[in-house]
Amino acid sequence: MRQIKIGILGLGVVGSGTVRILQENADEIAQRVGARLVIKKIAVRDLGKPRAVTVDRALLTDNPLAVIDDPEIDILAELIGGVEPAHEYVLRAIHGGKNIVTANKEMMAKAGHDLMEAAGERRRDFFFEGSVAGGIPIIAPLKEALAGNRVREVMGIVNGTTNYILTKMSAEGAAFEDVLREAQEHGYAEADPTSDVDGWDAQYKIAILSSIAFNSQVKVEDVATQGIRHIQARDIEVARELGYRIKLLAVGQQEDDGRAMQVRVHPALLPLSHPLASVDDVFNAVLVRGDAVGEVMFYGRGAGSLPTGSAVVGDLVATSRNILSDATGRIGCTCFEAKRMLPPEAVETKFYTRMHTADRPKVLASIANVFGDFDVSIESVVQKAVTDDDAEIVWVTHKVPQSSLRGALDVIGRLPVVRSVNNWIRVEE
C-alpha cells in the first residue's frame, strides 16, 4: 500500500491529539484513503518534555527545518499556533512544494490569504478546518456542500471559554470575575484570559468564516470586537426573564446586493427559539443562512486535543486523496471578490438596554421621549421598583441603527432622573 508521508510541527494539545488519532485509527484511515498515512517527523521545542501521547523518540526533532525541508514529506501539519514563526515555516514549506494542513486561527486570520495564494500557485492543498470550531466540519461544507448558496449570514458561538463562563453565570447568578476565576482553576480558561474574554479568538474565527462565506478577504482589524467583561449577572437574569439568553456571538453578514459585508463580535441576546440559544458550556455552533439551504447549523466541541485533532486528520485525509488523484490544489482560495466593509454603526438590530432611574411619575415618559427623538421605537419596556426611590427600567427596542441607540442613550444618561445606564446589548434573530 502506498504511503503518504506527514511532517508535524508542534506536539502540544492539537499535535498530540492528531498523532493519537493517526496511531489508533491507522487501519481504518488507510482503508478509507487507499494509502497509509505515516508520520515521518515531528518538530518540538523541547525533546525531553513529557507528552500526552506515546511517540517513537526517533521521530522527534528540535529542528523545524528538518521537517519543513525533508523532501520525502508530502504534507506539513503546522500545529504550533501564533503568527510567527508559524507563518515563515509554512511559507517555506509551500515554496518547497509541500501541501499544508493547519489549525492556526491567528495565522489564517492575519496572513491566510497570501499563504493560500502561494499554495494555489504551486497547485498544492492548503486546508485549515481545525482553525475554527475545533472538530466541527464547517470550512469544508462552506467551500463545497453549500457552494450553491449565496450566504446571507454566518453566525456562531465559536469560543468555548466565554460560552462556559456565560453558561455558568446564567446557571448560578454569579459575577463574571468569580466565574472566570473558577474557570481558570479548572483549566477552562487561560491564566491570561484576554484572547478569549475580550473576543480576539472569536474575531479570528469569524474573519476566517466570513472570508469563505462571502468570497472576500476579511481583515481582522475591520472586525468590530467586544468581549464579555461588561456583562453583569443582572443582565443575564433580566434577559432570561424576558425569554432570552446572552451569548458571545461572532457574526458575518452580507448585503442583499452582495457588494458589502459586515463582520463583528459582541455579546447578544438570543430568543430561546434561536438555534444558538441552547448551545451551552464549552460547546460551539455555527449557523449559516443561505438563499437556497435556509438555516443550517453545525454543532459540537469547539476545542480540545482529540476534537481539533479530528479536524486536522480530516484535512490530512482530504489532502491524501488529492495526492493519490494527482489533484492537489483542487480547491484554492475562494476570495475572488473585494467587498466593501460596513461599519457596525450601520447595522440595524434590536437592542436591549438596562438603566437605573429615580422612581417617580413621568420618568418613563421622559426617557421614552428621548428614544422617540432619535427615532428609536420601543418593542417592550419593563419597570421595577428597586428601593423606595430607585427603579430599574429595561427596554427592548425595535430594529434601529446602533448610532441612533447610542445617540439616545447619551442624552438619556444626562437626564437628571437617570442614575445610570447600566448596559446595552444587541438582540439578534
Add this chain to the structure above:
Amino acid sequence: MRQIKIGILGLGVVGSGTVRILQENADEIAQRVGARLVIKKIAVRDLGKPRAVTVDRALLTDNPLAVIDDPEIDILAELIGGVEPAHEYVLRAIHGGKNIVTANKEMMAKAGHDLMEAAGERRRDFFFEGSVAGGIPIIAPLKEALAGNRVREVMGIVNGTTNYILTKMSAEGAAFEDVLREAQEHGYAEADPTSDVDGWDAQYKIAILSSIAFNSQVKVEDVATQGIRHIQARDIEVARELGYRIKLLAVGQQEDDGRAMQVRVHPALLPLSHPLASVDDVFNAVLVRGDAVGEVMFYGRGAGSLPTGSAVVGDLVATSRNILSDATGRIGCTCFEAKRMLPPEAVETKFYTRMHTADRPKVLASIANVFGDFDVSIESVVQKAVTDDDAEIVWVTHKVPQSSLRGALDVIGRLPVVRSVNNWIRVEE
C-alpha cells in the same frame, strides 16, 4: 471559461430547486468552481406541464435517453426518485462514462452499493448528499472531515413529516390521526403517508448514513423499523412531565470492537438536554458520535425544493472540481468491510412503558416483581389515580435488552390487576 455540461432527469420538487439555484447563482458558482455549470438537457415526463421554474423549452425532452446518452454531458443529475427506472437510467449513464449526482434515497438504500462500484470501476464521481436530510451537509462530512474517527453512533431525526406531526401533537395535545389530517391539508404530509409515518423514509436514510459511517453496507431489510402511528397524545404528555420529548429516531450503532452494527428506526424518548430533543417542526438533524470528535450535530431543513437543490448543486460543484482536476472517482465507495448485523432485541436501552391497572394495594408491587423476575430494574415509576378504581402507572427502566422488557410485559399484561399495557418506547441518551 470552460463549461461543465449537466443533464437532469426530472423537474419536480428537487429538479426545479436545482435548476433555480443553477440559474440564480450562476455567476458565483462559476467563480467558485472556475468553470460555468451549464444545463444542457432536462428530461421530463410531460413537456406541457407547468413548472415551478422558468426553463428554456428547448432544453426539455420527454426522452430520458436523449439526456443519458448525450456524449457532451459530463454529469447526470438523477432527480426522479424511486428505484426503477432511476436505477436503470443511472447504470446506463455510468456505463456511458457519466458522473452521477442523485438525491434518490430509495435507490441509494436499495441499490446504491452496486451503482457506486460501477462508477468507481470507471473512476467516475457518484455523489448523493441530497438523499439524506435535504440541504444539511452530512454525507460529505462523514466521508472526509470526520474520516479520522471511528464512528460509534449516528443518530438522526431525518423525516420532517413525522417530526412535524410529533411537534404538533406535543404542542396541542392532539391525537395522531387529527394532526396527520391537518398536515395533509397543509401539504406537509402526502395523501398516502405510509412511507413517512411508518418509518420507511427514515429507514432508507439511516441505511445510507450507517453504511458510510461504519464502512459496511447496510441492507434496508436488516433495519428494524417502527413508525409513529401507535404514539398517543398521552404518551407525549407523560414524557414531557418526566422531562422527555418523543421523536422518531433513526439510529445506527457500532460495537466497540468494530465487528458488528445495529441499525433501527423507532420513536424514542429523549431527555431535554439531548441535542436532538429541541429539533422541532419539519427540521432535521443528525448527531454523530465519534471516538475523536465526540458529539457533533448537523441541523437544518431536511426537505424542500431549494434546500435539497442546495445539496444537489453542492455535489455538482464537487464533481465539477474533480472534472477540472481530472480527479473524478477521487472518493469511491467506502463499504470495504462486511460487518455483522445485530438484531434490535440485543440492544440495551432504557425503556418507558405506560399501563392502566386496578387502583388497589400491592398492584405496583406485583408488577415490579415481574420486572424483577426478568432482570428489568426500574429507574423511576409514577402512579396516578385516574378514576376510583383505575390507575395509570408509568415506568422508566434502567438499560435492559428489549427481549427482557418484552418478556416482562407479556407476563404483566396477563396479570388480573392489569387492564392494559398501553405502550412501550425506547429511551435514548
